[in-house]
Every structure is written in C-alpha cells, then in structure tokens.
Amino acid sequence: MIFKFKHFLIEQNDAVLKVGTDAFVLGALLEAKQPLQVLDIGSGTGVLSLIAAQKFQNAHIDAVEIDQESARLAERNFTQSPWKHRFTIHPVSIQ
Numbered sequence: 472m473i474f475k476f477k478h479f480l481i482e483q484n485d486a487v488l489k490v491g492t493d494a495f496v497l498g499a500l501l502e503a504k505q506p507l508q509v510l511d512i513g514s515g516t517g518v519l520s521l522i523a524a525q526k527f528q529n530a531h532i533d534a535v536e537i538d539q540e541s542a543r544l545a546e547r548n549f550t551q552s553p554w555k556h557r558f559t560i561h562p563v564s565i566q
Contacts, residue, residue, distance in 0.1 A: 494519060497519055498518070498522035498523075498526075501519075501527075503527060505527055505528075505529055505530075506529075506530050507530055507531065508530060508531055508532075508533070509531070509532045509533070510532075510533050510535070511532060511534045511535065512565050514534035514535060514536045514541070514542075514545050515536065515541050515544075515545065516544055516545055516548055517544070517546075517549055517560075518548075520532045520534045520549070521548065521549070521554075524552065524554040524558070525554070531558075531559070532557055532558050533558075534549075534559070534561065535561045535565050536560065536562060537565075539562055542560055542561075542562035543562075546560045
C-alpha cells in the first residue's frame with residue numbers, strides 16, 4: 472500500500488507500523504528556524520524525515536532505525552523523494 476502526500480509518497484507494504492494520524496500531528500508540530508541538520512530516531516517508514524525535508528529545505532536528515540526491514544523501507548522511500556540526496560539512513564540502535 473502506498474500513502475500519497477502532496478510532494479512525496481510512502482511505500483508501506485512491508486512496514487511494521489503503517490502511517491497514522493500521529494505522523495501528521497508530529498509533522499505539523501515540527502518547528503525550527505531552518506536547521507541544517509535533523510535527527511529522526513526510530514524513523515520507521517521515514518515519514519517524519521520526509522516531512523522534515525519538505526519543511527526545512529536546507530537540512531540534512533539522519534534517520535536512525537534499528538529494525539533492518541524498516542530501515543530498508545525508509546531508504547527506499549527516501550530515494551523516491553525529491554530530496555533523496557539529503558538523507559542518510561543508519562540501520563543501528565541509537566545506543
């Protein structure tokens with residue numbers, strides 16, 4: 472199943488957790504004065520990283536995801552986005 476946003480899409484067929492209302496709320500609450508770096512811990516499908524990339528045009532996003540399948544899915548979503556060069560996925564534990 473693919474979830475379409477205005478400027479990007481989220482592939483979530485193999486997602487452990489699907490895109491939900493919480494992602495929209497958290498994404499809407501993202502505020503910063505044009506940061507150059509964003510850290511997304513527990514990125515899942517990468518939806519919040521993608522929202523951050525859309526909001527903060529100069530930011531590089533580091534996404535950390537411990538689940539290997541979710542990290543691969545996030546990476547796939549990143550590479551299909553208009554901001555693919557601004558992401559780095561880290562498939563490791565944050566500790």
